[in-house]
Amino acid sequence: MTDTSAPGRDSVTRIMAWVLGALVPGIAAHVWLFGPAILITLALATVTAVAAEAAMLRARGYPLRPFLFDLSAVVTAWLLALSLPPLAPWWLIVTGVLAAIVVAKHLYGGLGQNIFNPAMVGYAVLIVSFPAQMTQWAGPLELTGTSLTLNESATLIFGGELPRARLDAVTMATPLDTLRTGLLQQLTVDETLRQPIFGTLGGVGFEWLAVAFWVGGLILWARRIIGWQVPMAFLAGIVLAAGLLHFADAGRYGSPLFHFFAPSVALAAFFIATDPVSGATTPRGKLIFGFGAGVLTIVIRTWGGFPDGVAFAILLMNLAVPLIDQTTQPRIYGETRTGREPRA
Amino acid sequence: MARELFRFKGGVHPPDHKAESNARPIHAAPIPRQLVIPVRQHIGNPAKPVVDVGDTVRTGQLIAAADGTISAAVHASSSGTVVAVEPRVLPHASGLPDLCIVIDTDGRDEWVERTPLDYRAMPAADLRMKLRDMGLAGLGGAVFPSAVKLDAGPAQICPLLILNGGECEPWITCDDVLMRHHADDIMRGAAIMRHLLGSTEVLVGIEDNKPEALAAMREAAARLEFAVEVVAVPSVYPGGGAKQMIETLTGRQVPSGKLSTDIGIQVFNVGTAHALARAVLHGEPMIERLVTVTGHVLRPQNFRVRIGTPMQTLIDLAGDREGATGVLMGGPMMGLVMPNSHVPVVKATNCILVQSRELFPAPPAALPCIRCTRCADVCPAELQPQELFRFAKAGDFGRAQEYHLFDCIECGCCTYVCPSHIPLVAYYRYGKSEIWAREREKRAADLARERHEFRQFRLEREKVEKAAKLAAKAAAARAQAAQDQARRVAPATDAPATATPDAAAGGTGEADAKKAIIAAALARAQAKKAQSAPKNTGQLSPEQQRAIDEIEARRAKIRELARKPLESETENP
Secondary structure (H helix, E strand, C coil): CCCCCCCCCCCHHHHHHHHHHHHHHHHHHHHHHHCCHHHHHHHHHHHHHHHHHHHHHHHHCCCHHHHHCCCHHHHHHHHHHHHCCCCCCHHHHHHHHHHHHHHHHHCCCCCCCCCCCHHHHHHHHHHHHCHHHHCCEECCHHHHCCCCCHHHHHHHHCCCCCCHHHHHHHEECCHHHHHHHHHHCCCCHHHHHCCCCECCCCECCHHHHHHHHHHHHHHHHHCCCCCCHHHHHHHHHHHHHHHHHHHHCCCCCCCHHHHHCCHHHHHHHHHHCCCCCCCCCCHHHHHHHHHHHHHHHHHHHHHCCCCCCHHHHHHHHHHHHHHHHHHCCCCCCCCCCCCCCCCC | CCCCCCCCCCCECCCCCCHHHHCCCCEECCCCCEEEEECCCCCCECCEECCCCCCEECECCEEEECCCCCECCEECCCCEEEEEEEEEECCCCCCCEEEEEEEEECCCCCECCCCCCCCCCCCHHHHHHHHHHCCCECCCCCCCEHHHHCCCHHHCCCCEEEEEECCCCCCCCHHHHHHHHCHHHHHHHHHHHHHHHCCCEEEEEEECCCHHHHHHHHHHHHCCCCCEEEEEECCCECCCCHHHHHHHHHCCCCCCCCCHHHHCEEEEEHHHHHHHHHHHHHCCCCCEEEEEEEECECCCEEEEEECCCEHHHHHHHHCECCCEEEEEECCCCCCEECCCCCCECCCCCCEEEEEECCCCCCCCCCCCCCCCCHHHHHCCCCCCHHHHHHHHHHCCHHHHHHCCHHHCCCCCHHHHHCCCCCCHHHHHHHHHHHHHHHHHHHHHHHHHHHHHHHHHHHHHHHHHHHHHHHHHHHHHHHHHHHHHHHHHHHHHHCHHHHHHHHHHHCCCCHHHHHHHHHHHHHHHHHHHHHHHCCHHHCCCCHHHHHHHHHHHHHHHHHHHHHHHHHHHHHHCC
């Protein structure tokens, strides 16, 4: 190769490390609000992901070193772990991670080739296959007054039994679930929101988790690890769709603020929808991708059969990426939309 | 001066490494014992050698003449004897040899007579011809023949002249030191350019990381009798690219696929302006240039170098060091890897960058593209490098062209920011060369197809002509036969009526009667045949008839052949 253009200091590993680092505030908030169970989930997911990655690399005849150290598998593992209920059983986590790494990533060609976001494929597989286990969330410490210790969490996750009373004391439905259930029971949003799980911005505790993800996301944006287009468009899609519904019938549809401060939305906006591999690449394409995912999230949350819509919204938009990219090619230097004339 | 500046899209900020080499004064490199001077140092047609082995030449003597409009002459960089006119390895990415004129210098450096030109009194076309014959080519890197660029085209006027002192590429400082020490000559060159182009405005763009050069150029501008505005532009790579400099200074973009003169702007490197002044005012053809020797050397600095000097000579002058891993011509972003350190300095050699493992560590192995679009963010041509890479890698060159591969200026910003360390520009160069190769092949194939089609046409035509001739012959033969038959049959047709009485009349014409009966039978048979004949054969064209005849003839022949062996068998048991 006659190319001498020197590569700079940036690397895939560095980008992935920043993403992991930016997730730390969210993880810390998670531990503080819901107890240490998430740490076990994260560790299990990481080990599974790295093992699956290594096995697939070996099977596909790729060198282990550069690909294992790119940390992309760990990012997938963490994003999936943070999307799962913290007390999910071990086999749920392992199944989800294997679906993400083996099927969504490597069977589609490995790093850079997967058309679907691996973490979201893992999540979708789990929520379709094991809906019951996917909704059992630990309640926020602030409401339950107690959380499982690390030991208790491990016992629960790895299949041990806990006294029923103990379990009931710490688990409860998520705010999003509560809202859905309330609607099914013909309660108005106002009535539902009077339940103790709801706080000032969103769900008690959950709102602070969302804030922690926001902090991490803004760090990524400030470090130029992610662009502004996808998160802003995603949030705009959420607020616009939720706002329209709320405006049309405030009794049936939650306020956009509630969605805005949902941790799932913050995580999706800054960490999941921004996955470059499965996302759109053109500037306008990123806006369309983010906005579409945001609107679809609200649509699926409102009318869909699953407790959350982020995963399916992202996967649906992943499908649209080739079309989006192709139809939003930007104007190049020395060219206008109408023809090849100078700007200015 | 508060001139409004514009920010072109993209660009990067690599460490500039200018301080290593720009503080030392310009040092004139000694004339080497042997000069290797390529005839192709510019874009366009290579110059044609006009000297032979054994000829003695003087400094500045024409040794290869410009060939056509887009070409530039080549001159002896010093006096001596031509010892070879042969292909030598050149400072070119391909590493392929090209024709060179090799001169053993005599050390006396005796010049030909130098005659300054009174450019104001000369017709512009003559002056341009003169510049072409003095070997003037752009020293900024592209080495485009300057005489061509100094032609404002049919408009005869190019309102804005820009001198480019951007020198955005890291490590290189030859323009910087030239501006510091020879600002007046540069301005004199600008005056000649302004004269030839009819420019009304002259701007000099210099990146703001060169305060000394800016000051020197401003001082020189103040001494001129016409207005030259020296503008400090932000230091952003590739801000020194001609198109980027134009956009920074004017906010305008050169339309894709067009020249800057189409929007009334012409850009020259400051080094070219200096060389132009030397050529016109001192009668010196382009036989030397400033070269930065930097990187892994003891004393990085700028040399005034005769064209054809081996690079190693300069590296030795700057202090060769252990641990060099390679030599680049140009900077780290766009430079070319030299096949070896002994290739000669040419007009395009602005920098000799000696690499070492510490300064230029080997890039880590490339990972797959993760579509992060950092490349698109920094691309000054506003392309989608990640898509171009995908298409080039997949060999989908048609799509690559659709995505404007040829608008890529190969500045290397994408490679610089790629977190997967993919040598993107190498893929684009590969894509471009593949497309060129395919176009060449296609042209060759088109030619072959045209030839083939013409041959087919010729064969067809000959066949038709032959057929027509045969048909004419056959028709003539048939007409003859018909006439003969008509003569025979004519009496027979009305025979039945007359024959019976004749026969009854008895005796006299028994043979005649017999003949008449046969003829009558034939006539009946013929009539019957005509009735039972297929209807669609009634109106046969001569050709169809001929085809049928041919077939019948063949059948007859086959029947005959089929019968023969039987006959022979029976004959010879």
